[in-house]
Amino acid sequence: MIVLDFLGNLKRTHYCGVLRATDVGRDVVVMGWVHRRRDLGNLLFLDVRDRSGIVQVVFNKETHPEAHAKAEHVRSEYVVAVEGNVVKRERPNPEIATGEIELVASKLHILNNAKTPPFPIEEEINAAEETRLRYRYLDLRRPKPHQNLALRHKIVLEMRKAMDEMGFIEVETPMLTRSTPEGARDYLVPSRVHHGQFYALPQSPQIFKQILMIGGLDRYFQIVKCFRDEDLRADRQPEFTQLDLEMSFPRQEDIFRVIENVMVRVCAVAGIQTTVPFPHMLYKDAIRKYGSDKPDLRFGMELHEVTECFPAEARQKLQIEGNVFAMAAPGGASYSRKQLDELTEKAKSQGARGAYFVKVAAEGTTSTAEKLIGPENVKKLAAACGAKTGDLVVAVSAKQEIKGTEAAALAAGQLRLHLGEALGVIDKTQWKFLWLTGFPLFEWSENDRTWVSAQHPFTGIVDEDLEKLESAPWEVRSKGYDLVLNGYELGSGSIRIHRQDVQERLFKALGLTQEQLRKRFGFFLDALMYGTPPHGGIALGVDRIAMLLSGEKSIREVIAFGKTTAAQDLMAESPSEVDRDQLEQLGIQIKQR
Ligand code: ASP
Numbered sequence: 001m002i003v004l005d006f007l008g009n010l011k012r013t014h015y016c017g018v019l020r021a022t023d024v025g026r027d028v029v030v031m032g033w034v035h036r037r038r039d040l041g042n043l044l045f046l047d048v049r050d051r052s053g054i055v056q057v058v059f060n061k062e063t064h065p066e067a068h069a070k071a072e073h074v075r076s077e078y079v080v081a082v083e084g085n086v087v088k089r090e091r092p093n094p095e096i097a098t099g100e101i102e103l104v105a106s107k108l109h110i111l112n113n114a115k116t117p118p119f120p121i122e123e124e125i126n127a128a129e130e131t132r133l134r135y136r137y138l139d140l141r142r143p144k145p146h147q148n149l150a151l152r153h154k155i156v157l158e159m160r161k162a163m164d165e166m167g168f169i170e171v172e173t174p175m176l177t178r179s180t181p182e183g184a185r186d187y188l189v190p191s192r193v194h195h196g197q198f199y200a201l202p203q204s205p206q207i208f209k210q211i212l213m214i215g216g217l218d219r220y221f222q223i224v225k226c227f228r229d230e231d232l233r234a235d236r237q238p239e240f241t242q243l244d245l246e247m248s249f250p251r252q253e254d255i256f257r258v259i260e261n262v263m264v265r266v267c268a269v270a271g272i273q274t275t276v277p278f279p280h281m282l283y284k285d286a287i288r289k290y291g292s293d294k295p296d297l298r299f300g301m302e303l304h305e306v307t308e309c310f311p312a313e314a315r316q317k318l319q320i321e322g323n324v325f326a327m328a329a330p331g332g333a334s335y336s337r338k339q340l341d342e343l344t345e346k347a348k349s350q351g352a353r354g355a356y357f358v359k360v361a362a363e364g365t366t367s368t369a370e371k372l373i374g375p376e377n378v379k380k381l382a383a384a385c386g387a388k389t390g391d392l393v394v395a396v397s398a399k400q401e402i403k404g405t406e407a408a409a410l411a412a413g414q415l416r417l418h419l420g421e422a423l424g425v426i427d428k429t430q431w432k433f434l435w436l437t438g439f440p441l442f443e444w445s446e447n448d449r450t451w452v453s454a455q456h457p458f459t460g461i462v463d464e465d466l467e468k469l470e471s472a473p474w475e476v477r478s479k480g481y482d483l484v485l486n487g488y489e490l491g492s493g494s495i496r497i498h499r500q501d502v503q504e505r506l507f508k509a510l511g512l513t514q515e516q517l518r519k520r521f522g523f524f525l526d527a528l529m530y531g532t533p534p535h536g537g538i539a540l541g542v543d544r545i546a547m548l549l550s551g552e553k554s555i556r557e558v559i560a561f562g563k564t565t566a567a568q569d570l571m572a573e574s575p576s577e578v579d580r581d582q583l584e585q586l587g588i589q590i591k592q593r
Helices: 065-071 129-134 143-165 206-214 252-269 284-290 312-317 337-349 370-385 407-422 463-468 500-509 516-528 541-547 578-586
Strands: 027-039 045-052 053-060 081-088 102-113 187-192 198-200 218-228 239-248 280-282 321-329 352-361 362-365 392-398 433-437 442-445 450-455 481-486 488-495 535-541
Touching: 027 053, 027 102, 045 065, 053 065, 065 102, 129 463, 143 218, 143 239, 143 252, 143 578, 187 392, 198 407, 206 218, 206 239, 206 337, 206 535, 239 488, 239 541, 252 481, 252 488, 252 541, 280 284, 284 407, 312 370, 321 370, 321 407, 321 442, 321 516, 337 352, 337 541, 352 407, 362 370, 370 392, 392 407, 481 535, 488 541, 500 516, 535 541
Parallel strands: 053 102, 280 433
Antiparallel strands: 027 045, 027 081, 045 053, 081 102, 187 198, 218 239, 239 535, 321 392, 352 362, 352 392, 433 481, 442 450, 481 488, 488 535
C-alpha cells in the first residue's frame, strides 16, 4: 500500500509539454499522469503527461534515493507531481517536442493511484469504439481528442466573434418548448404540474428565431443544442449543435455573405484557406450532374443523361421507368465480374432498377448491355460520358418515376461516391464549398404517400410559383438554400414566408386541417399578423464543421460525450429507467413490451 501525498500548497510551474532546451538549469514543478515507466535499476524513467504533452523524468538512486524509492511504486496513469531540475539529454528524442531535455527529479509526490486502464493511453489505439465511449474519460486523455475539442472551442469562439462583429445578438431560446417541425421525431419531456402534457426539446429554434424578428431584434444568432430523434449515422447525433441565425429584410446574398465570412474565419482557425464567394448550383443541376443534393466537387465523374441510348424495346425488357444516367469511372475497366455484380447490388439497394456497364479497354469495348441495346448504343453511351481507354461506364436505371425526382440519378450519385473513393480519384486536399439553391418546396414521401416539406414549412416560396401551390406542388420552388462542403451538408436555411395568408395556405397544402394548424401553430400564425418583417436565416452544423476541419470521419470524435448509433451514452448509461416515485409524480405508467 502506498501512502498518497496531499497537493497542499505545491504549485505547478510548467506544463509538461512546454519545456525546451532554453529551460535547462531551471527548477520546475510539473504535474500529470504517468504515461510510461521504465526501470533500469539505478535509473528509473517516468514519462509524465498532461494536456500539453509529455516530459521525461529521471529518478537517480544515487543522487536522490528517496524520490527513486517512491518512483518504484508508481504505475501507469498514477497522478504525480514532480519537483526537479531541467537538464539537457545526452541522447535527444526527436519524436517528442520536449525531446531535447529531461527532468532530474528531486522529489516525487504521488497524488493518486489508478486502476490499470482497459486500453493504453496512446495516440493510436485500437480499442473498440464502445470501449472508448464507456471509458471516455480515459479516451479523452489522448492527444487527438484534446486537439479536437480545442479546435472545436476555437471554431465556436471565432463564430461568436464574427457574428458579434457583424451586429448579431446572441439570444437564448427555450429548451422546454413545443414541437418544431424539422421533420424528425421529438424528444418529449413530461410535465409534472400538468399531467398528460409534454414539452418537446427543440429540433431547432426555428419558430422562436422568426418570432425574434417579429420582435424587432433584426439580427439574431445562437450557438445552440438541437434535439432530433431520428436514425443515427456517423454524422448525426440525437443532440447536436448549430450556429443558428436569422436576419430581417435580407436578400439571399446578404445571408450568403454573412456565412461566407464566418466560414472563411473558421477555416483560417484550422489553417485552411478558402476563397469567397462560394460557387452556386441549382438543385436540379446537382441532381442531374452529381445525383446528390450535397455534391462532392473534389472530383469529376459527372453524370450524363443517356436515356436515348436505351431504345423502347430494351426499356420494356429491363422495366426501366424514367431517365437513365451514366458516368465514366476512370480506371474502372479492370473491374472483375464480381465487382460489377457488387456495383449492381449497390445500385439496387439505392432504389435502382439495374446497372449496366461498358468497359472501354485497350482490347476493345465490351458491355453487359450490348445484346439489349445494340453495339451502336453502347458506343453512344461511352461517348456521351466522354469515356477514355481504361474507363468503366456505369449506367443506372430507375424502377419508378416520381414527378420531379430523378430516381436513377440519385442511385447513380451513390455509385459515383463509392467509385470515386474506391478508385482513389477524390482529391482529399481540397475544400469545396457550394451554395445549393432552387430547391423544390415539396418532396414526395414514399412512407406517407404524400407531398411533404422538403425543408420545413416556414421556407419561403418563389414568388412566381405561388399560384402552383395547390395545382402542381412538384413544380413549386422554394427560397431555400444549403451550404455544402466536400459532399457534406453543413447547413440549410431560407428566406421565410412572412405573410400570414401564405403561411396558412402552405399548411393547408401540406394537408393540415384548420383545427390541426390552429392547435399546432396558432400562436405563430397569430404572431405573423402583427407586422412581420421579411426575414430569413440559416443554421450550420457545428459538429460537422468541427469534424471536417479536424479531419475526422465521425462527429463523435469532436463531441466530448457522444452517443452510440443506438442513441445511448455508454458512460453515463443513459437512457435509463427511473424510480417508480418519479413516474408516479409525472402520472406516467410504463407499458411492458
Ligand atoms: N431550422 C433550420 C434547420 O435546423 C435552419 C433554418 O431554416 O434556419 O435546419
